[in-house]
Amino acid sequence: MxxxxxxxxxxxxxxxxxxxxxxxxxxxxxxxxxxxxxxxxxxxxxxxxxxxxxxxxxxxxxxxxxxxxxxxxxxxxxxxxxxxxxxxxxxxxxxGQRTASALAFRDKVVMKDHLVGGPVEIPAYRALDSAYTALEFIAEHGYPVVIKPLSESGSLGAAIIRDEAELDAYLARPWRGASEIEVFVPGQMYHVDGLVVNGEVVFAHPFRYLNDCLSFRANDWVANLPLTPQDPVHDRLLKAARAVLAELPTPPHTAFHAELWITPDDRTVFCEIASRTGGGMISSMVRHAFGIDLDKEWLYAECGLPSTLGTPAYRPTGALCIPPSNGVLNRLPSGDEPACVKEVALTGTVGQEFHGGVKSGLFLAGYVVGGDTEEDVAANLENVAAWFADRAQWSPAPKGGTR
Structure with missing residues (x-):
């Protein structure tokens, strides 16, 4: 066998x-x-x-x-x-995917090196090996800048540096090792998730973030909502994601999660891409919205098994991830979710101590939320977040250690 x-x-x-x-x-x-x-x-x-x-x-x-x-x-x-x-x-x-390809999808500098001069705009960037490099980059490009670990996911370790005081505070921390520095890009962030089988993109769809990838820093929720084909940036985002995949050493079979900005002056700018399914509740949302299990289909492709991918039948659906607060969880809402909730994932237990959000893909409570229209879904996501906040109960962490 x-x-x-x-x-x-x-x-x-x-x-x-x-x-x-x-x-x-x-x-x-x-x-x-x-x-x-x-x-x-x-x-x-x-x-x-x-x-x-x-x-x-x-x-x-x-x-x-x-x-x-x-x-x-x-x-x-x-x-x-x-x-x-x-x-x-x-x-x-x-x-399957080999090391050179994996690094191109994992190391943010290697990734952008592949994309320089290509059809999709990328922000000015540089590998960050010391404080001297950061000072040189800021002297050339000015504030604000973003410093990211080379290969973390879920915005873990990312820092937005807006002025010299924030730079000094960053440099005073323990050195995190190899990083990347790039100019800050303002605008709405979107993501495109999809699947490549036998070298062809067999599924791809763009989504927008409600709140943003750094919401967890304030222990606030983040949500994902599919764009309709009528959305003015729908086709632009799909075209950009496909162009990025064409420039990179994309493996023959892979799921992908690409992030891009639409700037206030209407430019499409690349953020990053991963050769995997999206974190949080993205895979579950895609399954409810399109009837496609990206992980299963990707596994089948890797194993040489025939695809079960049918024609997607779209149903308005969004995903919501709520990070923990600081303190001890005394009550975790469960069992009386609003009717719009289609799937629940709870990762904590009553009595557990938390220290706030860690990264955007990690959550205390995750929900897939439906509705009749995209507007309904967006409102329902807000309502479920408010429902959770109203029912969750926290107490201060005990002094003198963690549980």
């Missing part, structure tokens, strides 16, 4: 690999986090790790299992696994 090695940094309810592969003749071999291990516990080949993102025993075990089971494919849907999966494919000469 052929086996697929799966880097599974997601709970079983989100990615039931054995159910997806039932009847296909392909068996999954799972590497996952200690946190999610129980969900996959009924499967015959499950290996769990503490500190999953940085634990190099994940790589050692992956290589051993890939050889032991003579795997024919490697699947990895999380940002932390993109490069480690590609390196394994290189080592064992397996099909």
């Amino acid at each position: 052929p086996h697929v090695l799966v880097f599974a940094k997601t709970p079983y309810a989100k990615t039931p690999y054995d159910r997806w592969l039932a009847g296909s003749g392909v068996e999954p071999v799972i590497l996952t986090t200690t946190e999610f291990a129980a969900g996959y516990g009924h499967l015959p080949h499950v290996h769990a790790f503490d500190d999953y993102d940085t634990n190099q025993l994940v790589e050692k075990t992956a290589l051993r299992l890939a050889r032991e089971h003579a795997v024919t494919a490697v699947f990895a849907r999380a940002e932390a696994d993109v490069v480690r999966a590609a390196q394994l494919r290189d080592l064992l000469d397996l099909p």
Whole structure:
């Protein structure tokens, strides 16, 4: 029986690999986090790790299992696994995304180096290796600027620097390692999510953010809403995303999550792109809105299985992610959600202590929300966020440590 090695940094309810592969003749071999291990516990080949993102025993075990089971494919849907999966494919000469491609979708400087001079505008940028580089860049381009880690996701570690005082505060912090500095781009941010199979974009759709990717910094919610084909920027965003994929060493099979701005002076400017499905509730939203499970279809393509992708039938749907507050969670609303809620994902428990939002893709409560029109959905997203805020209860964290 052929086996697929799966880097599974997601709970079983989100990615039931054995159910997806039932009847296909392909068996999954799972590497996952200690946190999610129980969900996959009924499967015959499950290996769990503490500190999953940085634990190099994940790589050692992956290589051993890939050889032991003579795997024919490697699947990895999380940002932390993109490069480690590609390196394994290189080592064992397996099909799929290789390391050079993975770095182009993971390292923000390598990514933009591929896109310089291409059809999509990119902001001025530079690899940031020291404070001297930041000073030189700001002297040339002025404030504001954005400093980002080279390979984090979900806006983790990103900082907007508006003046010298904010630069001094940033430079006084511990050095985060290799980063990128770029000019700040004002405007509305959008994202395009889709799927590439056999080198062709078989699905793509643009979405707009309600609030923005940095809302979690203020412990505020972020939401995603599909654009209608009639929206004046719908086609522009699709064209830009396709152009970016054409400029990059895009693998033959991949999901993708691209972020772009429309500026106040109506320019389309590239932010970044990932060779994976979007975080938060994006995959669930796409499944409810279009009847397409991007992760399942991507897995099928990697395993050489026939696609089950049908003709999308769109239903107005949005996604909402609510980060935790600071303190101890005393009440987590559940069971009496508004009628517009189509799917719920709760990641915390009563009695747990939190320290606010960590990154845009991580949430305490996630919701897929429906409606009759896009306007209905936008209003419902706001209403569900208000409903949660009204019912969640918090108390100050105890002094002298964390739980």
